[in-house]
Amino acid sequence: MTAPALDRAVPAAPRPRFLAGHFEDLGAQTETAQLGIWLFLGSEILFFGGLFTAYGVYRANHLELFRYAHHFLDWRLGALNTVVLIGSSLSAAWSVRCAQLGQRRGLRATLLVTLLLAAAFMAVKYLEYSHKLHHGVGWGASCHPDAEILGELPAALRAVPVPARLGTFFAVYYLMTGLHGIHVLAGMGLYLWLLARARRGDFGPEYWAPVDTVALYWHLVDMIWIFLFPLFYLIG
Amino acid sequence: MIPAARAAEPAGAPAESYLAHGRGPRAWLLTLDHKRIGVMYLVVITLALLLGGVFALVLRLNLWRPGGGLVSNDTYNKLFTLHGAVMIFLFVIPGIPAALGNFVLPLQLGAKDVAFPRVNLLSFWLYAIGATLFVAVLAVGGVDTGWTLYPPYSLEDARGLGILLALAAVFVAGFSSILTGVNFIASIHRLRAPGMGWFDLPLFLWALYATGVIQIIATPVLGITAAMGFMDRLFHLGLFMPEYGGDPVLFQHFFWFYSHPAVYIMILPAMGIVSEVVSVFSRKPIFGYRYIAMSSIAIAVIGFFVWGHHMFVSGQSRWTNLVFSFLTLLVAIPSAIKTFNWLATMYKGAIDLRTPMVYVLSFFAIFGVGGLTGLFLGALATDVPLHDTYFVVAHFHFVMVGAVLTAFLAGLHYWWPKMTGRMYGEGMARLAAALVFVGFNVTFVPQFFAGVAGMPRRYATYAPAFLGWNRASTVGAFVLALGMGLALGGLLASLRSGRRAPANPWGAASLEWTTPSPPPHENFEATPRPTGPYDFTGLRRVSDEAGWIRVPAEAAP
Amino acid sequence: MIGALHRTALAAAGFMPERASSVAAGVDRVFLFVLWLSAFFFALIVALTVLFVLRYRRRPSRAEPEPSPSHDARLELFWTAVPLALVFVLFGVSTRTYLRMVEPEPGRDPLRIQVMARRWSWWFDHPGGRGAPELHVVRGRPAELVLASADVIHSLYVPDFRLKQDAVPGRFTRMAFTPVLAGTFPIVCAEYCGTDHSRMAARVVVHPDQASFDAWANEGAAPAASLVDLGRTVFASKGCAGCHSVDGSPRVGPSFKNLWGRQEKLAGGGTARVDEDYVRESILRPSAKVVEGFANVMPPVPLEERELQGVIAYLQSLGEAP
């Protein structure tokens, strides 16, 4: 057995600017950051998992209600938002590639596109929310759809009386899409920050961990929406 | 080559200790040094323990007479709620991982810090905000929902502002716990010293790893539950409130999906400390290292699927009850494995009854009782009468207070010289350990009897038939408080008058003992080369002042 | 030998409640099985700890440990397999008893009773229409309880029956048992429900035979003859007794003794005289006028007109303010 402590040759090269004191090199730092964000994403999955459980419980026990209520949601807007998010995921993945390859212009462009698509997503969400709230489709006890929005339902459903628990469906809907929306907003904040740093020229083939970790987070947000879209807009 | 003992005396030019590295409140409150963050956690956690302890004493005094009378029923209900919430969320859950774990983990890994020091600081501040919110609950008149926060009671309008603050506190404290878990797992994966393989980790780190898994997977569900409760209370969503079409039993599923694994967040690090201490003070490698490491992981995984045993009489369906009962009983197995492996470690050892070891011996007895009485509550037939009686109160205090607290004190005494650079007085510390053991048992053993006799929990008043058990319990609570006071007093006194601690006062083999006490800001003067964490061959005791040093053994096997 | 010890322990366990239901003895058998199991393992742990500490304590002649293996797969497998086997046994034994605890005994026609829990009282509607704040059952005849709650979660716990079941608002829960001892046994609430949780008690009366039960069920079976009787029934069945005493002792709400005509100081200032209008308002909209010193916690109690008159008559019968 060797003695507990052996001196090691101190590297002569200057330390890279963004290398934290407790890592030997940037590669190690990047890998650790990736590991950390993956662990955090695991946590996020369970965070949403609670709401998916609520969805499952209420859907399993009030299937008719869910079948009825999903007609209040416009699948075209949902599909549009799905496409928007897939596009933003693509540009987020591309931004990582640009950073790794040192393409600074491309990096700035892809970050900006990601940010703009995220904003577009929120704009569509705003339209959906405001339309529903305007017509009295709130959540829980404050869900009293007015005649106009009821008139937009398929003819077969207009004859049916409004179910008593419509507010429960919308409680789950607003909670899940709302929490997802908060994540989108947080992602937009992160992309603003990345954009500012990219303009400063922080990122390059050596140092791109922040671009990658934020992109991983962004893909998870996309992934959650991939489930929310069919669960609410398509099958109800 | 640097003999580890050299650093005990400030000869030459050793790096200044982390305690001296930067002064003033900013250098502490905004530090990224895991050691300082650990110490700050320790301070806040100790304050939480004192606060929760004072609540407990008032509760016990009120139960001196069957009719109560010291405080009103409402006040009693608020006190037991805050006693539970403060003790669980602010002391037991973060106690060992956040305070001791933060300090020890990078040192045992041979790393300079945790993987994400800034996240670590954020984690501390989230915890501090959560603690402040709990104190704010007190300021707005308290809540009387019980720490379990069951709706519909907890979400009625009459609970007022307090419940909203409490839910917010739970949410924030939960995120602190998640971030700690992320940090620890990433650190263990990535920051092991060169040459340290997975099975060269000290078992405390295996325990923290398993804890981290639970923190990452279970705690977010607590967060979302608190958020849903918050929204339900504010907007009457009809999730949990039957008045609006919700299902209160659903809340219980959500709550216990976190809160049962949370018990393992508490007990696993405690088991980790026991594994360290029992090996060091028997001067023998831990018996069945891999078995103990794997049983930690097994407990973490099985522990996720036993939450329903809190709901056997709550209206959960019969078949769900059967599944949960079986899974619950399964947890007994890894716990039994650990216990027998610890005992086997002592076999033919050279057992040194220093304070940490005294605490660990009392841990064996207390954890034995706590674990075995769990069988009564996992088995359906006996759980039905015992559920929500004092039997349950006694059982979980044996596990969460008795076992965790004694392990916490064992760990605190074990690493105290490393944290502070001072040795505490053995005599007083051992007396305190004995008082804690006696006081604890006098407090909680009678509660088993009261529970079997049919006394429900959360009672501000009780039938005169239970008088004797309650009086004994109250007396015990004060003995326990005295023991705790003595233990803390002894430790604090050592800060002034304690003898300087050598780098390795116990002859332990894990890496934290190869660096000076207290360690320098950078933890190690050079990248450490790990030996096995339980390889005691070659460690020789020099003197009280110099501690133990590793003699390079040419004929090492 | 174990059997003798077992019987001694059974007899000595005097602090255990009576075994008054058909499943109580079975539950206690499981309890004692686990108790012995635990006692064995606990004794083993403590004995080994003490033995090792005494024998292997560090002393000058014993500075270093003796060589011994650092692991032993067969030994470890042994102490994995034994607990595993015991877990299976325990699960089997306990589950067999449990399944008897949740089903009414087959064969005889069970006595079906509706239970309503509210803060902080119990109400039991028996077959034949008689309701009472206490539970009446017949020795040897299975009883099936359907529990509901008017406000928050409560739990019906009869220690002497070894049975417990939560009453959950918004749904029914069920409980079944067969009493085997005649007598009265306490009922307590085991799920925390607020201020007077610890005083939410009732009792179960086990009649020795059906005739005794029928006699009880039929007494006063005629519809409430007088308004005062009607009011008394409403007072008990709507849970008023949970918070309002009739003997002057303080509870969550004001006592009803000598209430009529009293000038009450109100929380927001001002006073109110207890008369017909005040009582009517206090029942239908309790938060309108809250007496000083009491919390505004009473839920509105929607009563029919005749029931209101009955309560007023009953309050008048409890004495006028001095």
Added chain:
Amino acid sequence: MTTPSDPPTARSGPRAEHVVPARTLLATAAALLALTALTVAASRLDLGAVNAVVALAIACAKASIVALFFMHLLYERRFPRVILVASALFAALFVAFVVFDTTQYQPDLRAREAQAPPPAR
């Protein structure tokens, strides 16, 4: 003493940083768009309970594609995969246990509601 076989620790590992090819990224996005169209089309058919299964299956396929290519799990070490699969598994088991239990006791909720419906809003 140096041991070249030391496991990677605070230094970078042997994993070369993988730059995902542009064609892969484009193909991934195309596949996701195609599956979106497919799931919309499938929902237009009335298949009863099968609709939900189809929708979830397609969603799982899309999520896997995102994870494997956009999140470059395909090129990662094993551990991130373990994290993703484990947390998805725990979430799924949580949903399964709770949904199973609540459907079991649902009749008791319905019966109570029939007897005393919740107050009108």
